[in-house]
Amino acid sequence: MKEYVHRYEQLANKPVKFLLLMKKTPVQKKIELLDNIKCNFNKEISISDILNLLVEIKITEAGKRQVRNEHLFRLLKGAILNIKHVYVTNLYHGGHISFVTSDRLWVSDGRSLILTNSKGNNLHHLSDASEYYGVHTVNSAGELIYVDKDWNINKLSVDNTTKSTLIKRTDLWEPWCICHSASSRDLLVMMRYDTRNPAITLSDVKVIRYNSTLQPIQTVQYHRTGKPLYHDPVYITVNRNGDIVVSDIWNGVVVTDREGKYRFTYTGPPEGLSFGIFMPCGICVDTLLNILLSGRLDQTIQMINKDGLFLSILSTKQDGMVEPLGLGYDEENHLVWFGSGKTNRLCVYRHIERQDYLA
CATH class of the missing domain: 2.120.10.30 (TolB, C-terminal domain)
Known part of the structure; x- marks a missing residue:
């Protein structure tokens, strides 16, 4: 996300160039599977597997997304x-x-x-x-x-x-x-x-x-x-x-x-x-x-x-x-x-x- 934001800021006034850049050099996706996820992605995913994942989701109060100041500023x-x-x-x-x-x-x-x-x-x-x-x-x-x-x-x-x-x-x-x-x-x-x-x-x-x-x-x-x-x-x-x-x-x-x-x-x-x-x-x-x-x-x-x-x-x-x-x-x-x-x-x-x- 930081890479996308950085590219956008650099090309904010050139949207067409920005989209072309994203198409040519997309940010590499990295998928990390957590240890507590039990689904096996090498076989067909069953409905029960999906339900087991969904019930573990915890709902928290929504808040405004922000970056902490220690990441925004430096001495x-x-x-x-x-x-x-x-x-x-x-x-x-x-x-x-x-x-x-x-x-x-x-x-x-x-x-x-x-x-x-x-x-x-x-x-x-x-x-x-x-x-x-x-x-x-x-x-x-x-x-x-x-x-x-x-x-x-x-x-x-x-x-x-x-x-x-x-x-x-x-x-x-x-x-x-x-x-x-x-x-x-x-x-x-x-x-x-x-x-x-x-x-x-x-x-x-x-x-x-x-x-x-x-x-x-x-x-x-x-x-x-x-x-x-x-x-x-x-x-x-x-x-x-x-x-x-x-x-x-x-x-x-x-x-x-x-x-x-x-x-x-x-x-x-x-x-x-x-x-x-x-x-x-x-x-x-x-x-x-x-x-x-x-x-x-x-x-x-x-x-x-x-x-x-x-x-x-x-x-x-x-x-x-x-x-x-x-x-x-x-x-x-x-x-x-x-x-x-x-x-x-x-x-x-x-x-x-x-x-x-x-x-």
Whole structure:
């Protein structure tokens, strides 16, 4: 089938030539008989043989045929840096990035939340967003969800005209960073006990999952040993396999599965590849389930796989990196955007390409 598809793609605009090619050089058919098939094809097939085969057929729910991403894409040997730079007007620095479309993204800098396009033009801005980092996300409808200065979680309509409160703060728990899961339509909120309370402890940090009707359905807070999972989280995201990925300044990148069970903690690259103190900040995930993260102190962009195995350092200070903070992944074009803690410049690079036969 792949050979037919490849030939068709090469001759899609020449159907007659394609049909002639198929007639002259047909794809060789290979018939493999399974061990559990009892029919003898060297003699006449009886009706009972056919019936015996038919009753073994299991009906499964029909689904859309698709090729898994690991067959469609592959990692480049080295990231192609500096595809372009985007300077966002009125932006102090790129603290966090949330994509609406490939040409529309929200960027925050602690002072304001700006909707910009791929050219850096301001399309809209909000001044009531929280000053912290991972405080906004975009849902499947393209609506902005963000934490305001009063620690309420609000939603802004796609046309930027209607604002509503989704989750109102009612106690001393503050939403610290948020993420919308496109697959489950859930909203994951990293909650932290009021930081103005001097009695704050390590256990005063937790992830709450809200379903599409904004009902809390899950709490992730402790390791299976009973110890707290999180200490000082700054960003949260959800991988395509359902894993909850949190960047914790002092703990590292903490990953739990869909049910909230601890999987692993990434605490930096292997010995000999370190560029300084590892302090994870911005995080995002790509189409291959890899986790990309920015190290603010060592000024690197690093990549690990879904199981926490170090893959590569995509960029360093020598590449022009200046305190990388926010990371965002353009799902349509498979580009990674990162913001700096020192400038209004957003950098764009590519680390994935489509396989040649499907390019």
